[in-house]
Amino acid sequence: MSRGAMASFASTARTYALPGILVSMAVVWQLFILPKTFPRSHYEVIGVKSNSSSDEIFEAYERLTSEWKSNKDVDIVTENxxxxxxxxxxxxxxxxxxxxxxxxxxxxxxxxxxxxxxYVGEKISRLELPLLKTFEDDLHFMDDDSKVLTSQNFGGMLRDEMTWLIQVYSLGSASCQKFSPSWKRIVTWLDGVVNTGKVELGEVQIAAYLAERNQVTGHPFFRYGLPSLVAFPANCRNFDCLLRYSGELNVDAIVDWIATDILGLPRILYYSPEALVRDVIRKPAPHKVKVIFFSRTGHRAAPFLRQAAKDYQEYASFAFVLWQEENAQLWWNLFEMESAPAIVFLKDPGVKFVHYGAINSSDFKSLMEQHKTHALRQLRSITSMDLGCDPRGHSPAGNGSFPWYCVVIAGKPGFKLSKAREVLRSVQDNLTNEAITDAVDISSAPFSLVAAQAFKEKRLSLGWLDGVAQKKYCFFYLSSENVTETCGPRNYEEEEDVPKLFLVRYQRNISEDNVKVDKRFKPAWDLMKEDVSGLASQLVAKYNGSMEVPEILSWISKIIKEGDSKDLPYYMNNVGTDVPKPEPSITDEIPQDASQALESDTESEE
Incomplete structure (x- = not known):
């Protein structure tokens, strides 16, 4: 045979020999190594078949133990x-x-x-039996609000859009009984954020579906034992997206896993008293309400609080503080709060609200809706439409064609703006508290009631503007020679801050009141290409009087009375020299892209 033929034969032999070697190795593994790797089953230890009756198991056990039970003080404990x-x-x-x-x-x-x-090597008499002394046949499990999942309702659970946390447990498990109080707390903590359910091992089909599979035997098992926790994230429809919990079985760790890893919720950090004042209370973003939780336990924030922190991030900043008695006087001086647990809402300068005691998801959501904004709301892109201070929208009263008004105080953040906000807030309180029993005839009503009636009808809104963070919007409305006293950054430390008050009158064209208004933000160049007749025209009046509440109320009422009774010009674009000026009370026309200036400012502000 030639040398080349011999090489070809050797290569062919190796090709066909390799699968044979692998098969032989598999047989050796199955017959000799695998049985030694896996321990004997309990049935093999007792010496009975897996389908044996209880009586057969007991008889086999008695035969095996009768000898060493009769010689307890002599025989030695072995592994067997x-x-x-x-x-x-x-x-x-x-x-x-x-x-x-x-x-x-x-x-x-x-x-x-x-x-x-x-005990191995000790006398059998010293062996304490039974091994699982804590086990009782009548295990008691605490009732909870989680849903009991069965083969009848499990399919519906998979169609749910919310996240699900499921506990797989056994009524015969002491570990599951021990975990029962913790599970009840977890269910309470997750209420309103995650759906919770439980599956007993007797629901074999569902339990097998939720179990893992042994790669060698294909047998379903729970790697981390019972109870086993699995999560189906929102919109998860199959086994591939199921997630398993592998950490410690304590409430804090499990809830944090759900909130952080499954829901992606933000953490609410704990602050020391010094850090709270420095990093939260004095932190920029004056448009946000500060929500401060005082805890006596130091536990992480419940998921519904973290969900709220995510849902209301445009409106509020959140912080946690551990209550310590040595700081009680400090918290009293700052917030006039007496004890914990408590929640403090810091709103306008000098305005706060304190809630004492524990709180659940629905009650906290109600509190957030009530206190998510300042008492005097800041005019921003997310609030301008609600306040009716946006030409793309309507007044809070609805889609009527009547005129409506926005009164705004603008200035650079600091003491003077805070005082001006307090004055305007007092104006708002006066309008709220004014007793109006019947509809007011605008044409004949005294000034004191005209503004109050408009406020009651939701045609009048009040707000404030950060002249630094929202400088473009501020310049847009207050353009004048000395506007830098109110709008734009501080260039010099000695520069004077002068808050200014102005009113914008909005009027939708009555002939166009059926035009559908697209409230989505659009750049100025897009608006130029389309029909903007559905937008409201704007006229502005600037206040030059003293910051006294009666004078401001009189000024607002006078403008509303004139604006409601006179047919003022309807502007859609910049005013030309040939267009007549409006009445003296309302001095300047505002072009239609005011809302876009607000959008651009608030984007950079965030």
């Missing part, structure tokens, strides 16, 4: 003695045997290992 006892305690109980047969769940396994280390 403990294995027999272990097997019997599992197989002699109906629920434990079911869990073992179906899912290889065995709570005695770790106890048996500890027992071997402690």
């Amino acid at each position: 003695v403990i294995e027999v006892q272990h097997a019997f305690e599992v197989l002699s109980n109906e629920l434990r045997r079911r869990d073992y047969d179906l899912f290889n769940v065995d709570e005695l396994q770790d106890i048996a290992k500890i027992t071997k280390k402690r």
Whole structure:
């Protein structure tokens, strides 16, 4: 045979020999190595078949133990003695045997290992039986509000758009009983944020679906034992997106896993008193209400609080503080709060609200809706439409064609703007508290009631503007020679701050009142290309009087009375020199892109 032919034969032999070698190795693994790798089943230890009756198991156990039970003070504990006892305690109980047969769940396994280390070599009389002393046939599980999942309702759960957390448990498990109070707390903490359910191992089809599969035997099992926690994220429809919890079985860790890893909710940090004042209370973003939680436990924020922090991030900043008695006087001086747990809402300068005691999800959501904005709201892109201070929208009263008004105080953040906001807030309080029983005839009503009636009808809104963060919008309305006193950054430390008050009158064209208004933000160049007749025209009046509440109320009422009774010019674009000026009370026309100036300012502000 030639050298080339010999090489070809050798290559062919290697090609066909390799699969044969692998097959031989697999046979050796199955026959000799695998049985030694996996421990004997409990049935093999007792010496019975897996379908044996309870009586047969008991008889086999008695035969194995009769000899060493009669010589307790002589015989020595061996590993086999403990294995027999272990097997019997599992197989002699109906629920434990079911869990073992179906899912290889065995709570005695770790106890048996500890027992071997402690008693092997000792006299049998010293062995304490049964191994699982804490186990009782009548285990008591606490009632909770989680949904019991069965084969009848499980499919509906998978169609739910919310996140689900499911506990797989056994009524025969002491570990699950021990976890029961913790599960009840978890269900309470997750209320309103995550749906919770539980599956008992007796629901074999569902439990098998939620279990893992042994890669060698294909048998369903729970890697981390029972109870087992699995989560279906929102819109998860199949097994591939199921997530398993592998951490410690404590409430704080489980809830944090759900909130952080599953829901992606922000953490609410704890602050020391010094850091709270420095990083939260004095932090920029004056448009946001400060929500401060005082806790006596130091626990992480409940998921519904973290969900609120996410949902209301445009409106509020959130912080946690650990209540300590040595700081009680400090919190009294700052917030006039007396004890914890408590929630403090810091709103306008000098305005706060304190809620004492624990709170649930629905009550906290109600509090947030009530206190999410300042008492005097800041005019921003997310509030301008609600306030009716946007030409693309309507007054808070609805889609009527009547005129409506926005009164705004603008200035650079600081003491003077805070005082001006307090004055305008007093004006708002006066309008709110004014008793109006019947509809007011605008044409004949005294000034004191005209503004109050408009406020009651939701045709009048009041707000404030940050002249630094929202400089473009501020310049837009207050363009004048000395406008830098109110709008724009501080260039010099000695520069004077002068808050200014102005009123914008909005009027929708009556002939165009059926035009559908697209409220989505559009750049100025897009508006130029389309019909803007659905937008409201704007006229502005600037206030030059003293910052006294009666004078401001009189000024607002006078403008509203004139604006409601006179047919003022309707402007859609910039005023040309040939267009007549409006009445003296309303001095300047405002072009239609005011809302876009507001959008551009608030984007940079965030």
